[in-house]
Amino acid sequence: xxxxxxxxxxxxxxxxxxxxxxxxxxxxxxxxxxxxxxxxxxxxxxxxxxxxxxxxxxxxxxxxxxxxxxxxxxxxxxxxxxxxxxxxxxxxxxxxxxxxxxxxxxxxxxxxxxxxxxxxxxxxxxxxxxxxxxxxxxxxxxxxxxxxxxxxxxxxxxxxxxxxxxxxxxxxxxxxxxxxxxxxxxxxxxxxxxxxxxxxxxxxxxxxxxxxxxxxxxxxxxxxxxxxxxxxxxxxxxxxxxxxxxxxxxxxxxxxxxxxxxxxxxxxxxxxxxxxxxxxxxxxxxxxxxxxxxxxxxxxxxxxxxxxxxxxxxxxxxxxxxxxxxxxxxxxxxxxxxxxxxxxxxxxxxxxxxxxxxxxxxxxxxxxxxxxxxxxxxxxxxxxxxxxxxxxxxxxxxxxxxxxxxxxxxxxxxxxxxxxxxxxxxxxxxxxxxxxxxxxxxxxxxxxxxxxxxxxxxxxxxxxxxxxxxxxxxxxxxxxxxxxxxxxxxxxxxxxxxxxxxxxxxxxxxxxxxxxxxxxxxxxxxxxxxxxxxxxxxxxxxxxxxxxxxxxxxxxxxxxxxxxxxxxxxxxxxxxxxxxxxxxxxxxxxxxxxxxxxx
Numbered sequence: 326x327x328x329x330x331x332x333x334x335x336x337x338x339x340x341x342x343x344x345x346x347x348x349x350x351x352x353x354x355x356x357x358x359x360x361x362x363x364x365x366x367x368x369x370x371x372x373x374x375x376x377x378x379x380x381x382x383x384x385x386x387x388x389x390x391x392x393x394x395x396x397x398x399x400x401x402x403x404x405x406x407x408x409x410x411x412x413x414x415x416x417x418x419x420x421x422x423x424x425x426x427x428x429x430x431x432x433x434x435x436x437x438x439x440x441x442x443x444x445x446x447x448x449x450x451x452x453x454x455x456x457x458x459x460x461x462x463x464x465x466x467x468x469x470x471x472x473x474x475x476x477x478x479x480x481x482x483x484x485x486x487x488x489x490x491x492x493x494x495x496x497x498x499x500x501x502x503x504x505x506x507x508x509x510x511x512x513x514x515x516x517x518x519x520x521x522x523x524x525x526x527x528x529x530x531x532x533x534x535x536x537x538x539x540x541x542x543x544x545x546x547x548x549x550x551x552x553x554x555x556x557x558x559x560x561x562x563x564x565x566x567x568x569x570x571x572x573x574x575x576x577x578x579x580x581x582x583x584x585x586x587x588x589x590x591x592x593x594x595x596x597x598x599x600x601x602x603x604x605x606x607x608x609x610x611x612x613x614x615x616x617x618x619x620x621x622x623x624x625x626x627x628x629x630x631x632x633x634x635x636x637x638x639x640x641x642x643x644x645x646x647x648x649x650x651x652x653x654x655x656x657x658x659x660x661x662x663x664x665x666x667x668x669x670x671x672x673x674x675x676x677x678x679x680x681x682x683x684x685x686x687x688x689x690x691x692x693x694x695x696x697x698x699x700x701x702x703x704x705x706x707x708x709x710x711x712x713x714x715x716x717x718x719x720x721x722x723x724x725x726x727x728x729x730x731x732x733x734x735x736x737x738x739x740x741x742x743x744x745x746x747x748x749x750x751x752x753x754x755x756x757x758x759x760x761x762x763x764x765x766x767x768x769x770x771x772x773x774x775x776x777x778x779x780x781x782x783x784x785x786x787x788x789x790x791x792x793x794x795x796x797x798x799x800x801x802x803x804x805x806x807x808x809x810x811x812x813x814x815x816x817x818x819x820x821x822x823x824x825x826x827x828x829x830x831x832x833x834x835x836x837x838x839x840x841x842x843x844x845x846x847x848x849x850x851x852x853x854x855x856x857x858x859x860x861x862x863x864x865x866x867x868x869x870x871x872x873x874x875x876x877x878x879x880x881x882x883x884x885x886x887x888x889x890x891x892x893x894x895x896x897x898x899x900x901x902x903x904x905x906x907x908x909x910x911x912x913x914x915x916x917x918x919x920x921x922x923x924x
């Protein structure tokens with residue numbers, strides 16, 4: 326069962342159908358299906374349906390019974406068929422009917438077990454023709470030993486003499502097992518001096534050249550033409566491999582651990598050159614109903630339009646493109662249709678929860694209370710809650726704006742230092758400079774020196790030493806003041822009228838949001854806004870009008886919506902303000918057991 330699961334996992338088939346024959350000579354084991362189901366879950370797959378058949382001798386009309394069973398499978402969408410157990414006769418009829426009913430065409434996958442694959446060396450060409458493209462696994466044995474070549478030569482010569490009408494005269498794996506069993510019995514009947522043990526048997530038998538206690542190795546085969554070809558090997562230790570030297574298995578495990586899963590190019594049913602999806606559209610199966618918001622505020626994400634001339638509904642947008650791209654990555658086809666939904670987003674999620682709809686695609690935010698109802702895909706957009714407000718006008722303050730160029734501490738420090746330096750220069754110069762003897766002359770000097778307009782000469786070298794670095798400081802300060810004031814005058818309008826939500830709550834200011842989204846509930850239950858202060862707005866073009874008419878003082882939008890909104894309306898004096906409240910992102914909501922669960 327692990328080998329079958331490895332093949333299914335290699336090609337990422339998510340659903341399979343099992344077919345098996347009951348009570349045949351191998352005696353069907355019910356635990357086989359349980360083991361397979363467990364192994365499939367490990368590779369992300371599951372059993373979609375079962376098709377058991379009674380043993381062939383117990384069927385009065387085997388062909389009709391098998392045909393009726395295949396008709397049931399044909400009405401379903403799954404096209405990955407795993408034959409768990411079957412006699413060669415049953416498999417022959419099964420593939421003959423499957424070919425007649427079109428189940429051996431493109432998108433179909435058939436996997437045969439060891440019990441059938443090991444007999445392909447002994448069947449005629451008519452059986453092989455009906456099995457084109459089938460893959461399977463058979464017990465691996467080494468065909469290059471001298472002992473095997475001698476046995477094969479003798480077997481083919483003897484078989485051709487007794488069954489001249491047969492096309493294929495090569496020995497199968499069961500022929501090798503029969504030979505080994507006969508050889509063991511023959512050795513056991515010989516003289517007692519033959520000390521014969523299992524270790525000697527493992528070195529001399531044909532059907533297994535490895536030690537008997539080792540796990541089996543299977544050859545993965547692909548039926549093509551008049552025979553089959555080997556694609557690779559499978560072992561419990563290494564999984565699927567393209568080649569394997571069995572004698573060096575311990576060394577390979579030590580040096581490589583697990584090998585890369587790789588198989589040769591496969592010829593699939595219907596001549597398909599790429600891996601079939603194992604899924605097909607079926608009109609009798611339910612088409613998935615995918616809801617899309619018909620009245621979303623931002624049509625860039627989902628836009629539903631109706632053409633009255635052609636009577637067609639067109640659904641486009643970024644979220645739709647994301648959904649279609651995700652569908653294309655699935656290893657099987659998904660039959661779905663979009664259903665425009667006119668309610669709120671929460672109502673749309675509830676419809677998915679009660680299975681009226683299978684999934685919902687749109688700019689749906691992932692919220693905790695929604696996650697209890699439905700499953701979500703991985704978020705394809707980051708999301709948060711942003712506040713958008715008008716820009717604040719500062720024209721009334723522009724006359725005194727120059728005071729804001731420096732901080733209060735900076736103004737105090739510069740004034741103090743300027744007076745101190747002027748006082749020092751005055752104390753030095755008043756002894757030698759008649760123009761700076763009076764206190765009034767000193768005060769005028771302090772004013773004019775800022776603008777480099779002083780006319781009083783500085784005569785003392787010591788005073789010049791003090792004044793020179795101070796003039797340099799004044800140059801830097803005036804340049805900085807000019808740059809800061811210019812920047813403030815340029816960007817004075819890019820200031821939000823409201824800085825945070827606390828200001829809105831203190832004023833009982835009305836705020837707006839999309840009436841169909843989660844934001845109404847978030848504002849009341851999380852941010853504690855009063856319900857009477859929340860204005861529901863249903864069109865993105867209504868927000869600028871609401872701001873202009875003082876209907877709202879702030880708007881709350883999700884992060885993707887905020888980016889789209891400001892890209893269009895930032896020229897109308899609107900700006901983002903405050904902190905961003907992080908959310909779970911935007912994703913696709915789906916039922917826990919819906920057909921979209923792999924998205």
